[in-house]
Amino acid sequence: MSERRYVITFGCPDRTGIVARISSFLADAGGWIVEAAYHTDPDTGWFFTRQEVRADSLPYDVDQLRARFGEVASSLSAESNWRVEDTAVRRRVVILVSKDGHCLYDLLGRVASGELDVDVRAVIGNHETLADITRAHGIPFHHVPFPREDPAARSASVEGGGGRGAGHKAAAFAEVRKLVEEHDPHAIVLARFMQILPPELCAAWAGRAINIHHSFLPSFIGARPYHQAHRRGVKLIGATCHYVTADLDAGPIIEQDVIRVDHGDTVPDLVRKGRDIEKITLARGLRWHLEDRVLVHGNRTVVF
Amino acid sequence: MSERRYVITFGCPDRTGIVARISSFLADAGGWIVEAAYHTDPDTGWFFTRQEVRADSLPYDVDQLRARFGEVASSLSAESNWRVEDTAVRRRVVILVSKDGHCLYDLLGRVASGELDVDVRAVIGNHETLADITRAHGIPFHHVPFPREDPAARSASVEGGGGRGAGHKAAAFAEVRKLVEEHDPHAIVLARFMQILPPELCAAWAGRAINIHHSFLPSFIGARPYHQAHRRGVKLIGATCHYVTADLDAGPIIEQDVIRVDHGDTVPDLVRKGRDIEKITLARGLRWHLEDRVLVHGNRTVVF
Amino acid sequence: MSERRYVITFGCPDRTGIVARISSFLADAGGWIVEAAYHTDPDTGWFFTRQEVRADSLPYDVDQLRARFGEVASSLSAESNWRVEDTAVRRRVVILVSKDGHCLYDLLGRVASGELDVDVRAVIGNHETLADITRAHGIPFHHVPFPREDPAARSASVEGGGGRGAGHKAAAFAEVRKLVEEHDPHAIVLARFMQILPPELCAAWAGRAINIHHSFLPSFIGARPYHQAHRRGVKLIGATCHYVTADLDAGPIIEQDVIRVDHGDTVPDLVRKGRDIEKITLARGLRWHLEDRVLVHGNRTVVF
Amino acid sequence: MSERRYVITFGCPDRTGIVARISSFLADAGGWIVEAAYHTDPDTGWFFTRQEVRADSLPYDVDQLRARFGEVASSLSAESNWRVEDTAVRRRVVILVSKDGHCLYDLLGRVASGELDVDVRAVIGNHETLADITRAHGIPFHHVPFPREDPAARSASVEGGGGRGAGHKAAAFAEVRKLVEEHDPHAIVLARFMQILPPELCAAWAGRAINIHHSFLPSFIGARPYHQAHRRGVKLIGATCHYVTADLDAGPIIEQDVIRVDHGDTVPDLVRKGRDIEKITLARGLRWHLEDRVLVHGNRTVVF
Incomplete structure (x- = not known):
């Protein structure tokens, strides 16, 4: 190409x-x-x-x-x-991660092999777990710690309220925003970032922030979807690549895929099997986005 | 076998x-x-x-x-x-239908070819649409009309309330129950029956009433799942074969499958494409049930 | 539509x-x-x-x-x-069958429900097994017996030679041809017909004769593909819908699909599981053909 | 675990x-x-x-x-x-590669994240392309150059004959063998190694050498399967993880998977899309092998 x-x-x-x-x-x-x-x-x-x-x-x-x-x-x-x-303008990408590395490893492998010809400007993590592999690829890694969620603080922050944690979190997001925006990226990839973007970031990055959710949305919105899936006894699990909007896990869907599971699969088995469709679904969605194949119309996408 | x-x-x-x-x-x-x-x-x-x-x-x-x-x-x-x-006891099956015939056609074809070696004792429909094909297979068809749902009556009946429609509906279900139970069936198959079984029938037929829901549950519970799916812009649609319980579309799942769709698919396209996975998912689930391969444990199934 | x-x-x-x-x-x-x-x-x-x-x-x-x-x-x-x-010209279809009815049942069900809005002018079988179901749908059924293949005759006919069987077979094909061509059909569907069309029929019906082969071509060309698949120990079996050409099972592919199998599946299990993808793959391919979505170019197809 | x-x-x-x-x-x-x-x-x-x-x-x-x-x-x-x-004995693995890194990246990512808890003792490549990423994971990389195949030499070597290239290749394989066997590995993974193992290595490593072939075997055995697939116009491409035997691409199949393609996909598109199923099919097959889930019987496998 x-x-x-x-x-x-x-x-x-x-x-x-x-x-x-x-x-x-x-x-x-x-x-x-x-x-x-x-x-x-x-x-x-x-x-x-x-x-x-x-x-x-x-x-x-x-x-x-x-x-x-x-x-x-x-x-x-x-x-x-x-x-x-x-297409002569090389697409700039910033990746946000937490501890789970499967999506990041997969993206870096695609970039290293030339399959995904993009410029990964930075990886930002709320943990340092993935710093080494990032730097081994010659890409800057920024560690921006986020306050640990405690249940009380969480419910407070859902209320829009504050508390110590909320203030720290806002500061962390401000730092993330600064690190992201200096690259003016074509895509901000939430590669299992595990933090809910505040509404102002959803707005600022509208149409550019891409998330991979580890369920077949709209099933199992929110936290611990594999636990939810196991409890419900589904026979397939899924992954959904979508644009981030202020409405949690409800943004326009770019791509989805599923994999078969059965009664023998424990939650850790679901987590393991799910990783493979997460990383591949994210990679497909990101590629289409960067090739300008995805047109958003309302809450739906046309993928050419 | x-x-x-x-x-x-x-x-x-x-x-x-x-x-x-x-x-x-x-x-x-x-x-x-x-x-x-x-x-x-x-x-x-x-x-x-x-x-x-x-x-x-x-x-x-x-x-x-x-x-x-x-x-x-x-x-x-x-x-x-x-x-x-x-296995020498031939399994007895009663099928409940409405107007949509794809699941019934599919089951009858399997029975006629000997693939599904069961005794379909009766088909019961709330419309007469499928009477002819049923009788062409030498199987009795019973027409039990149900009162047309009007929105007011519906919300009333959801409230547990009554109204004219509710009384007629109870009578219709009583008739269905009588027609079903005289065969003491191993399986009562809701092959796109489109009527919500009352709690007492769910209880009486527990572990034997098998429904096919036209979505990948738990997404799109209730009415018009393909419309819901289209509105959400999903990239795969699904079908779920499950045991009927009093909790709508929430019974133990026996089998699920999905098929890919895209932005070009209208609701009628989803309906058409969905039929193929509905009928196949139902046939698989029913076979496993009749071969005593499905063990229910809480709200989950073990399928051997 | x-x-x-x-x-x-x-x-x-x-x-x-x-x-x-x-x-x-x-x-x-x-x-x-x-x-x-x-x-x-x-x-x-x-x-x-x-x-x-x-x-x-x-x-x-x-x-x-x-x-x-x-x-x-x-x-x-x-x-x-x-x-x-x-599109106002209703598409005319003739279906050729043998004993296995799953594809025919499936097509007739689609026609009866209006999903496939075509005019099935005739079904022609080399056995009478499927006469009743055809006529129950109000469609003429023609029985054209074919001489039983005996190994010696077969190898002779492969040599281009003759023998008693070959002559009878030619007569049978002439009869089939006459019955087909009086309807000037848009599609001649080999719905598990199990007889190899002679070159002159392949030529006469080029671009209109559609076969369903019960393997994922080009694997397992020819006879008994499920036996071949079982022997090879594959983990998925397939079905291929393709245009018939004089080169056995090598015509332009319209559609293919697969289903997972495992070591527990015997040949009869493969046959049973395979039926579901055969019938659905054939129905998809036929629909696309009749909607003029399939453009043949050399030995490949563009499916719009 | x-x-x-x-x-x-x-x-x-x-x-x-x-x-x-x-x-x-x-x-x-x-x-x-x-x-x-x-x-x-x-x-x-x-x-x-x-x-x-x-x-x-x-x-x-x-x-x-x-x-x-x-x-x-x-x-x-x-x-x-x-x-x-x-299970307390950590499984030892040696990986053979050429230039294409997608399978190696994927395996290393799984090992780094702890998903695949094995001891990768060495990676051996006939090119140096993948040396850096291997060493970034702290794993020794050995470069064993192979003589470039020229068509004449190839046909000679197929004849069991010699020529300059054949002698060099034998020396290269001897070096590979030495490097592999000093680790007494539970698995020797041909992660797109692109060299055909000589019969004596197939014998020495029987039941331990695992290959990923980039087609849905038995279709497209041998060289350039994606080119073959494109020429045939298939609608799905596949990958096959199998034990290596002296019979090229004909060993017992452990796992297979497929992905849909269409007329718009060029050979490079097939190559790109195929990578995702290659790496995942290989990873699944390798995991099952290392967990002692694969029992070989004749040319078929039982995967528990």
Whole structure:
């Protein structure tokens, strides 16, 4: 995928002639479309498209293309629902972790092998467990300790209230935010981060913060989903890669997968088996996000 | 599977020597074990086993085996947690349906081809839609109309209250119960029956009433799960075969499966794709139940 | 899908401006595109598209659309690699069977419920086993007996030679051909037909004869694939829906699926478990074929 | 799983009373069976079992248990088809690699996190590509260069013949063998090693050398399976974890898995998607092998 491309993603109210308008615009400029996908949602009457064009087939640089395509988008009432990206810009990623390393190991392995050609700018952990492996890959690791949750403090913080822990946590999140935002990342990956982002971070990172939840959402929202799954006696467990929103585990879903379990599996077995689908589901979702394949519409995603 | 077998299912508190006790009992009588499965649940300290023995290898008929094995079971404090079944007894099944025929068609096809060697004694429908196909298979069809649900009546009946509809519905369920119980069925299959069984029927048919719910439980309990799934934007839809209990869609799960969907799938697409996993998940669960492979323990199942 | 649509499928050597050319043609005539898919194969440099247009949005009937689109196709060097179909034409299907009924039952159930809105004109069997169920659905059943294969005759016929059996078989195939072709079917479905079509029928029905093979091709080509699978000790078994060509089990694959098995599964268990994926894989493949979603290119398919 | 256990695996010709004999032997010594599985193969009339017993429940050390159980095994004509292993012995593993790192990264990640509690004694590569990541985990890496394969030499070596390359390759394999055998490993993992083991190494490492082949065997044996799969136009690709035998890619299968692909996937896409199932299938198979869950019988495996 080293060939340079411009990627157009676009959404607008459906009407006759949208495809013709966009494709004629590209054809008139000599644009060689390498990949094109279209979708119309009959429920909302919304039209979506994603186009990959060979950069060398167009007489424009990306800014010029953006300016000219903007006119097309305007004429189709797309408002701000479109983007033009350049694959020559290496995607910047920051990863947030806690103690569990399977997702981080997996992502670093993909980056090291060149499978995932991104620039991991930093890994931030609320524990130091994963510092060594991160640094072995030549990536900076930042340790930002979070106050240990005690049950009383937790219920207080759910109430929006304070207490000592809440103040420390806010400071920790402020530190995380600072460390993240200096890289202006295309994706902030919560690779089993285990901390609930405060609403202001959800807002600041909207459409860029990607979480992996260790259940087949909307089942087993919140804490200890494998314990919940074991108690319910399900025959498959799942993992869900989704955009983070202020509503816990309820953001737009990018990808999900499941694996079969049976009565012989204890909670630790579920945890172990689940890791494999967590890491793979996260990697798939992240790749699609970074390739500009995911268009969010309300609480649903179109994945081209 | 025409070879006659006795099937022992058994559960008791775990301790040393259970396997030896049971297997020695069988070996001493010359019992040829064709299939054996064991499971110990570390959380509850409960031991489970299922044994298939060639009937002709034992000097007992099934009643004698039951009497003698009862002593073994007693000595292991199994109380009533064991059964001895004879595969020569053809399993009796009654199927409850509404308008959607895919599960019924599928079951009838399996019976007609001999794959599912059971005696379908009757099909009961709250509509007549599926009368013809049932009778084409030489099986009696009973039409028991149910009052149309109107929203007011529904909320009333949820309150445990009454109203005209509730009375009619109770009468309809009484009729269904009479029609079912005259066959003393090993399984009552709710093959997309779409009516919520009243608590007294759940109790009367406990461990024998098997439902197929068109979602990956515990997601999307209750009405219109495909609509719920579409709204949430999930990337897989599921089906769950479970025992019916008074707690709606919360009974012990026998089997689940899923199928991939994407943004292009409308609700009718989900309904169509879901049918395939519904019918197959139901058929698998029913087979296991009728082969005495499912042991219920609390709200979970062991499937041997 | 009751709304009438025209379906355009199209392939040509890739170049700049194809999408613009086609979509402008449609847009200029007021065509409302309901679904559109594009694919470019980088290996062969071939471009493919499929477009669904609302019939009432165009001022043409299907013949007029065909004539006008033909000019577009010509200008893009598509030669004969395009079609315009009208969803108002109910698809005609003939099904060939032997003794195993699971695929036939499944298809008939889908037709009866309206899920598969096609016109099954006839079922032809080399045994009478499935005559009753066919006729219960109001569909004509034709019994065309085939000579029993004896090993000597078989090896002779493989040699291109003759013998008594070969002559009878040719006569039987001639009879099948006559019965099939009087319906001019859009699809001839080999629903576990178990007879190898002679080359002249493969040619006559090219692109319309659809087979379900009970293995994950290219593994286990030919006879008794479940026996082969069992001997090899595979951990998954599969089914493959493909177009029939003169090269046994080597035609373009439309769809495949698998199911997990383990050491406890005997050959009859594989046969039983395999049926579920056979019937579902066949039904999926057939639906896509009848919706003009499958474009064949060499020995591969594009499924839109 | 830190609790110490003895693991008995056992096979013998089936007869009445085997379970009773083994379980009574254990029960008489106070053995607490934590996990037990049985299987009888009706085709070969062979009986298999695997038992996990709490070490502290028995009055024997592992050698004493082995000696006493040996008498039981003898009396059941098991000959050498049984083993008694001690989970307190940490399993030794040597990994062979080439340039592709995804399987190695995955295994190292599992070891680092404690999920796979084994002792990776060495990694041996015919390229140096993976030296750094290996050493970052504190594991010795040995580089053993192999002569580049030239087509002429290859066909010669297939003939059992020689040529310059063949001699160098034999020397390289001798070096690999020495490096492997000094660790007396429980498993030699070919983690995309890309070199075909010579027959004498297959023999020396029989039942311990585990390969991951990047296809759903028996499809696409040999070189470049993803190219073969792409050419055939399959709709699923697979991976197979199997014991290495002298017959290329034909050894007993431990585990297989598949992933869906479509017409849009190029060969590099297949390679990328396939990696995820390769690494997970290998990890599963290796775990089962090291937990003594895999019993080989002829060319098939029983996986308990």
